[in-house]
Amino acid sequence: MQIFLPIAEVSVNAFVLLGLGGLVGILSGMFGVGGGFLITPLLFFVGIPPAVAVATSANQIVASSVSGVLAHFKRKTVDLRMGSVLLIGGLIGSAIGMQIFNMLKALGQVDLLVTLCYVVFLGIIGALMLVESLRALRRAKGRVGKARERTKHTWVHNLPFKMKFRASGLYISVIPPIVVGILVGMLGAIMGVGGGFIMVPAMIYILGMPTKVVIGTSLFQIIFVTSFNTMLHAYTNHTVDMMLAMILLVGGVVGAQIGTQIGLKLKAEQLRIMLALLVLIVCLKLGLDLLIRPSELYSIGVI
Amino acid sequence: MRFLIVILALWVAPLSLAAEQVVAALSQNRISITANFDGSEILVFGAIKRTEAVPENSALDVIVTVTGPRKLETILRKARRFGIWVNVETERLGHAPSFYSVAATRPVEDIVASKTDSLWKITADAQILSARRGLAAREALLRIRTDNGLYRRANAGVVLTENTLFNTSIALPANLVEGDYITRILLVRDGAVLDDYSTAINVQKVGIERWLYNLAHNNALLYGLLSLVLAALAGWGASEAFRILRR
Numbered sequence: 001m002q003i004f005l006p007i008a009e010v011s012v013n014a015f016v017l018l019g020l021g022g023l024v025g026i027l028s029g030m031f032g033v034g035g036g037f038l039i040t041p042l043l044f045f046v047g048i049p050p051a052v053a054v055a056t057s058a059n060q061i062v063a064s065s066v067s068g069v070l071a072h073f074k075r076k077t078v079d080l081r082m083g084s085v086l087l088i089g090g091l092i093g094s095a096i097g098m099q100i101f102n103m104l105k106a107l108g109q110v111d112l113l114v115t116l117c118y119v120v121f122l123g124i125i126g127a128l129m130l131v132e133s134l135r136a137l138r139r140a141k142g143r144v145g146k147a148r149e150r151t152k153h154t155w156v157h158n159l160p161f162k163m164k165f166r167a168s169g170l171y172i173s174v175i176p177p178i179v180v181g182i183l184v185g186m187l188g189a190i191m192g193v194g195g196g197f198i199m200v201p202a203m204i205y206i207l208g209m210p211t212k213v214v215i216g217t218s219l220f221q222i223i224f225v226t227s228f229n230t231m232l233h234a235y236t237n238h239t240v241d242m243m244l245a246m247i248l249l250v251g252g253v254v255g256a257q258i259g260t261q262i263g264l265k266l267k268a269e270q271l272r273i274m275l276a277l278l279v280l281i282v283c284l285k286l287g288l289d290l291l292i293r294p295s296e297l298y299s300i301g302v303i
Numbered sequence: 304m305r306f307l308i309v310i311l312a313l314w315v316a317p318l319s320l321a322a323e324q325v326v327a328a329l330s331q332n333r334i335s336i337t338a339n340f341d342g343s344e345i346l347v348f349g350a351i352k353r354t355e356a357v358p359e360n361s362a363l364d365v366i367v368t369v370t371g372p373r374k375l376e377t378i379l380r381k382a383r384r385f386g387i388w389v390n391v392e393t394e395r396l397g398h399a400p401s402f403y404s405v406a407a408t409r410p411v412e413d414i415v416a417s418k419t420d421s422l423w424k425i426t427a428d429a430q431i432l433s434a435r436r437g438l439a440a441r442e443a444l445l446r447i448r449t450d451n452g453l454y455r456r457a458n459a460g461v462v463l464t465e466n467t468l469f470n471t472s473i474a475l476p477a478n479l480v481e482g483d484y485i486t487r488i489l490l491v492r493d494g495a496v497l498d499d500y501s502t503a504i505n506v507q508k509v510g511i512e513r514w515l516y517n518l519a520h521n522n523a524l525l526y527g528l529l530s531l532v533l534a535a536l537a538g539w540g541a542s543e544a545f546r547i548l549r550r
Contacts, residue, residue, distance in 0.1 A: 002341040002477060006512040007519055011341060011477030059530050066538030108379050112389050227531050234527030238519045242530045243338070243511075249534070253541040290387040298443030301377030301393070 007241035008052040014247060016046060021060075021248035025255020028064060030263040031275045036061045036193035039248065041118060041282055050111050052241055054101075054192030055233035058226045059245040061194045064252055065223045072216025079167035079213045083220040085174050086199070089181020090225035096182070097189025098232045105237075108301060112290075117191050119287045125197055126279035133272035140269060168209045168217075176207055181221065189229050194222035197279075324352045325365075325490045325500045332502070334475065334484075335509040342477040345369075345504060348470035351490060357466055358492070364407060364414045365461045365469045366425060366489040369504070371402030371453075372482030378440035394440035396432055401480040402453050403427050406460030406471045415494050423489060423496055427454045452476060479506050 003014040020042050024035040036057050043053035072078050104110045159173035180202045184195035199218045203209045209217070234240040263271060327349030334343050347367050376399050380392040407414060411426050424430040427445060431454070435441045448454040453476065461471040475484070484504040490497045508516055518526045 001339065003338055004336055004340040004477065004512060006508060006515040009478065009480070059534055062531060063534035063538040063541075066535050067542045068538075070539065070542045108377065108390050108393050230531055230534075231524075231527040234519065234530065235523045238523060240519070240527065240530055242515055242519075242526070242533065245530060245534065246537070249537050253537070256541075257545050290389075292388075293383070294381055294388055296443075296447065297381045298440065298447065299379045299381070299390075300444060300447055301379055 003243070003247070005048075005052075005241050005244050007239065008048050008056075008244060010047055010049075012046055012048070017244065017247045018251040020046065021251025022255035022258075023251075024248075025064075025252035025257075026259035026262065027255075027275075027278070028252070029256035029259020029261075030266075031259075031271060035064070035252070036195075037118070037122060037191070037197060037279070038282060040114075040192040041286060043244075048241075048244070049239075050114060051105065051233075051237060051239045052244070054114065054190075055230065055237065055239040056241045056244045056248075057192040058188070058229040058233060059240050059242070060248045060252065061226045062223060062230060063245075063249050064256065065194060065219045065226065067253065067256070069216060069219040069223060072219060075216070076167075077213050078216035078220050079165055079209070080220070081163075082165045082168055082170075082177060082207075082209065082213075083217045085163070085177045086181040086184075086217070086221040087224050089178035089183075090185035090188070090221055091181075091228055092178075093182035093185025093187075094189045094225055094228050094232065095185075097186035098229070098236070100186070101190050102236065114191060115286050115290060117187065119283055119290065121187070121191075121198065122279050122283035123287070125201075126276050126283055128201075129272060129279065130276035133269050133276060137269045137273070165209075168207075168213055170208065172207065180206065181225075184221075185225050188222075188225055189232070192229075194218075194226055196222060322353060322355045322497075323363075323490060323492065324498045325488050326350050326352050327488050327500050327502075329486060329502065329504065332504055334479070334504060334506045336479065336481070336507065336512055337510055338512060340477060340479075340512075342479075343475045345473045345475060345486075346470065347473060347486065347488065348468075349488065349500075350468050351466070361493050362414075363463065363466050364409060364491040365463055366405065366407040366411065366414065366491060367461055367471050367473070368406075368425065368430075368487045368489075369402070369404045369473050369475075370400045370430070370485045370487070372480050372484075373398035373400050374480075376444060378444055380440070380443075394438070396435065396441060396444060399431050399444060401482075402475070402484070403430055403448075404455045404457075404473055406457040406473060408459065408461045408463050408469075410458045411456070414491055415496075419494060419496065423499075425489070427456065475506075481506055481508060 001014045002011050004011045024039045027038065028035040039060065040053050040057045044050055101110060104113045159175045161174045162171055163174050164171050180199060184199045187193060187198065188195045196218050200214055203214045203218065204211060230240055327347060330346035376396045378394045378396060379390040381388045382391040384391060405411060405426060411420065415425065420426055420429045421433060431445055432441050461469055463469045484506055485501055486504055487499060487501040489499045
């Protein structure tokens, strides 16, 4: 069944979009990631103009994050105070990112910027995750090696403007969370992602937050930052396609529930290795497109 | 003033005196882009009206062209920089049609001489920015649109019966740009255009497509808020629904 998307102005198969939403939903359910980093490139492959893909996936992430954060609120695993500090940084970063996005769009380089961001970040995260989970797997087999002790005092603890974050059990400066927020906000605006895949490791390793509040807090921040991004894209570029977002959503919601069930049956290390490989495959595909000589050197500019 | 009248007379005279004229109609003059729009097929049919007998031993041909709305185009060229392929050059090209289709009784090259082709702008090559022929970006535009099926030709697409009745069907793709699609019918005898007729097909989004598009462009703030509210509701609804299901 073909469906005409009013903003993207292309006709695509609705089942392909549902399947795409479903696939990303399954992955997000299995691995607990938002899936924005997968949905945006997949939308490029289906033929959605990049500007619309980035803006619409921001809208779709709002829905999946709302769905996820509610469960965390019930379990009281959201650090609202830390979330708000990250959010302030996120909004600043998002505004900066949007400026960069629009500037490069005017220069006809937005595809390059988006693809480069994807290749770099997916490459780094994928490689780190793979190494880390392979090491964890080896450790689990050998039953040797000591549990990692979190460093109590790093440079993070010597900065001014300290604040108490009770839910996280931290007393640290607000500067690192604001910087993390700005970085993630910028990436969100440029790549059309929530940025959880960067924020979560940053919260654990840089801020030293306990793992149990990390996911809920990052989802809380992501809801507001991606909402802000959606508004900016809708207001300045008119590129949010509500119909596309809704179809992806339906697929995503069902997929997430299936994914959660699959996730329960697999071991954590196996899951992480699979996710790492998946991230690396997407990275490789996008990277090759930049490196291999395209069959058509010319393209017609959109919008 | 007298000069003008003379010109007008010269211009009108051949039309009114033409021995053969086209009478044509389309199966539809309006195409509505609905949510499940999947392209459309337009039937063009008509007859040749004569005041004299059919001339013997001479070739009669009919050419039907459809031109989509024109727009300023930006053509980007990629080149290798620092090991990766990036857009290095942009070329702005004057108003090229978003869609162009030619159907005729025979290949256009066999029907008319290239001079007539450029005068009447019949083939895509003559129609699309012919003044900038030879420019790489213009050739690329022509090539890309042809490969994407937006510039098409049907060499034996028009059926002419008994030198009097003709018909053809023109397939319009699913990714249509809104606007007027000018349909032109040319009557050609022995390589000379005797008569032409043109009419417009109006392509427009309707229903929810129209509503969403207008809201997104005219009231962007409200549109953004609405998409957020819908997303939040969908997220909340999904988590509630599955909580109930699991119990």
